Amino acid sequence: MGRDFSKAYLVWVLFVFTLASTLSIIDRQIINVMIGPIKRDLGGISDTQVSLIMGFAFALFYTLMTFPAGRLSDRFHRIKIMSVGIAAWSFMTMLCGLASQYWQLFLARMGVGVGEATLGPASNSALADYFSPAQLPIAVGVVAAAPFIGQGLANIAGGPLIDYLEATPNYVLPVVGELFSWQMVLIIVGAPGLFVALLMWWLIEPERKNKVRSDDQSVPLSQVWAFINERRMFFFLVFLGYLCLATQGWSLFSWLVEFYVRNHGWTRTEIGLSYGTIAMVVGIAGSIAGGVIASVYIKRGKTDATLRVVWLSTLIxxxxxxxxxxxxxxxxxxxxxxxxxxxxxMPPGLIIATLQTIAPNELRGQMVAFYLIAVNFLSYSFAPSLPALLSDFVFGSELALGKSISTLAVINYSIAGVCLGLSLKYYRRAVDMTKAWRN
Structure with missing residues (x-):
């Protein structure tokens, strides 16, 4: 299946990478199923205030550390970088469980972002060296299913767990003292990451392929920006399209549980189990299906396959x-x-495969970091707040979450459809440029 590793070992690599990515989403998203209890126990904070904990607090340092992590990933041991990052964000998630005031939780969430910044650039750079170009969309598709596995587990386990803990008195831990139910949940979900960090540490670093430099030095930043500038229309259209896709996705995911609780009267357990199952089963299927479809078209000579699948899925x-x-x-x-x-x-995995096909090895981590900065910072910082702001200040009701999310869907998917459609010819041009320097 791969170039230098057995099929069984590559399956193990995909398992560990997917497990790490899944835990990152759980640690990032578990707060979404505990909005009500957190608002109550932190003094009745508003939807907008809690949305800042969900989004901006995490995204701020996540973004600041992503490009340095990408630079490190393009030069140093990617497996070790990821292992340290996993341990760091898991510890910070557990520290979130010790926060008793709004500002403490805000700062701890910043720390989660610092640790998670290492995973995206390093993992996607390494995957491109574990797998061949034709296999890469499928491999990335498997790992890209992690957000939906994480969303599913966070909802399936988080909803019932918070309902169960809410029905019991507050907990008292030695040294720590009394904890609310949501604090216990954060400690529980953060702990497994320390074990996953060890699993990652024991993986073998793949040999770097498709290098354009014979030395081990980092590519100068001037050359990095020159590379981006030569393909500026491609990056602008694709990143703007993906920004809209990500913004709508995080807007929906951040408030779906609370929407069902407020507007349909469901318990967190009911919607958690229902949507959690959908996210895990259907999300995994869609992510892998996108990679398989793109791989089939790539083998048939369709150079814009990955991006075309994203565009069509957006229109549907x-x-x-x-x-x-x-x-x-x-x-x-x-x-x-x-x-x-x-x-x-479908889109999350396919954008990574798209970027890896147009970048030399020394730039892969930085291209992923560039994408994460341009797209994830804006989307994850503000997406959770957008429905809250519309509900609080435009529609004037907490029951208007549905209208807010729908309004955002019309805006975001309209822009994304246009941008992604226009980007196809620029992607084909970027692929041709890549073939030229490889030859």
Missing amino acids: LFPMAAFLTLTEDAYLALWMLIPVTFCMS
């Missing part, structure tokens, strides 16, 4: 996502989540 997704939170039938909305989740799960 648009009308369903816009209607999803407007229907008053909770079960119809739940059924609609199946195709919506399937289509939403």
Whole structure:
């Protein structure tokens, strides 16, 4: 399956990478199923305030550390970088569970972002050396299913766990003292990451392939920016399109549980189990399906396959996502989540495969970092706050979450569809430029 490793070992690599990515999403998203208890126990903070903990607090240092992590990943031992990062964010997640004031939780969430900044650049750079170009979309698709596995587990386990802990008195731990239910959840979900950090540490670093430099020095920043500038229309259109996709995705994921609790009267356990199952099963299927479809077209000579699949999935997704939170039938909305989740799960892995096909080895980590900075910072910083701001200041009601999410869907998917469609010719041009320097 791979160039230098057995098929069994590559399966193990994918398992560890996917497990690490899944834990990163759980640690990042578990707060979303505990909005009500957190607001209550931190003094009745507003939706907007809690959205800043969900998004901006995490994204600030996540973004600041992503490009340095990318530079390190393009020069040093990627496996060790990821292992240290996993241990760091897991510890900070547990530290979030010790926060008793708003500012303490805000600062601890910043620390989670610092640790998670190492994973994206290092893992995607390493995957491109473990797998061949034709196999890469499938491999990345498997790892890219992690957000949906993480979302699923966070909802399946988080909802029932918080409901169970809410029904019991506050907990008292030695040295730490009394803890609220949501604090216990954060400590519980953060602990397994320390074990995963050890699993990552024991993996073998793959040999770097497709290098354009014979030495081990980092590519000068001037050359990095020259590379980006030569392909500026491609990066602008693709990153703007993906920014809109990511913004809508995080807006929906951040508030879906609370939307069902407020607007449909469901318990966190009910929506957690329902959507958690959909996210895990359908999200995994969609992510892998996107990679398989793209790989088939690549083998047939379609150079824009990865990006074309993303564009088509966006066009299919648009009308369903816009209607999803407007229907008053909770079960119809739940059924609609199946195709919506399937289509939403395709783009994350395919953008990584897209970037890896146009970048030399020495720039792969930095290209992923550039993407994460340009897209993830803005989307993850502000996406959780956008529905809250619309509900608080435009519609003037906490029950207007559905209208807020639907309004954002129309705006985001309209822009994404146009940008991704226009980007296809620039992607083909970038691929041709890559073939030229490889030859």
